Amino acid sequence: MNRRRHRTRNSPASPAGRDAFTVTELLAVVAVIGILAALIVPTVGHGKAHARRAQCVDNLRQMGIAAHLYWNDNDDLTFRYLAGTTNGGRIYWFGWLKPGSEGEREFDPAYGALEEYLGNRSVGICPSLDYYATLYKLKARAAISNYGYNRYLGQQPISISRLTTPAELVLFADAAQVNDFQAPASPGHPLLEEFYYVDAEDGLAYPNGHFRHDGHAQAAFVDGHIGSETPLPGSIDQRLPAQNVGRLRPEIVRLQ
Helix, strand or coil: CCCCCCCCCCCCCCHHHCCCCCHHHHHHHHHHHHHHHHHHHHHHHHHHHHHHHHHHHHHHHHHHHHHHHHHHHCCCECCCCEEEEECCEEEECCEEECCCCCCCECEEHHHCCCHHHHCCHHHHCCCCCCCCCCCEECCECCCCCCEEEEHHHHCCCCEHHHCCCHHHCEEEEEECEEECCCCCCECCECEEECCCEECCCCCCCCCCEECCECCEEEEEECCCCEEEECCCCCCCCCCCHHHCEECCCHHHCCCC
């Protein structure tokens, strides 16, 4: 006769017989999860910042290529920062902008010098600039361009072929300005805004390089390469120091 084996109530092989977790064990698990989360979250944040920087670099690279195509079609001459006026507005290198209240201006990118070579408006928008932050002020009804054109190249047409150090001269760079003079900004309530050129002016002029990538600004140089720049020492605008608006090195902006 076969005898059936009976498991005792306290047999460890019986799932129903296992003891429940103690409070101490649960707290230990929660602590371990907390430690893992603390390790993972900075890594994820760093990965996102790296992705935004990579997108910014790609934007600048495309803008640099577009500039070279423009030069090829225009006898190697640079395009102007301000090209003229029409329909009650001004034609800047990035498009037509009509005067008006901040955040309400009409804008048309079709007039931009590089528009036919780019064809994608998102190229002018850096993902690291937070348009929805309470300290940000739009110029037009939507974001226009987060990159500044070298003002010295755009004051009047210059032959690119005559530049002796194109690898040492900035063409475009991350740009912004702290505005404390134009509503809704004020001296007591400065705001960050887009800015459309970079230069090396000092004195009373406001800084316009934006070191928004962990204290670095991405820059496209005339020869086509992309570089990463840190602010000129002591140049960070103290109206909003946490926004990292400062000056680029003058030797990479000014014409020699």
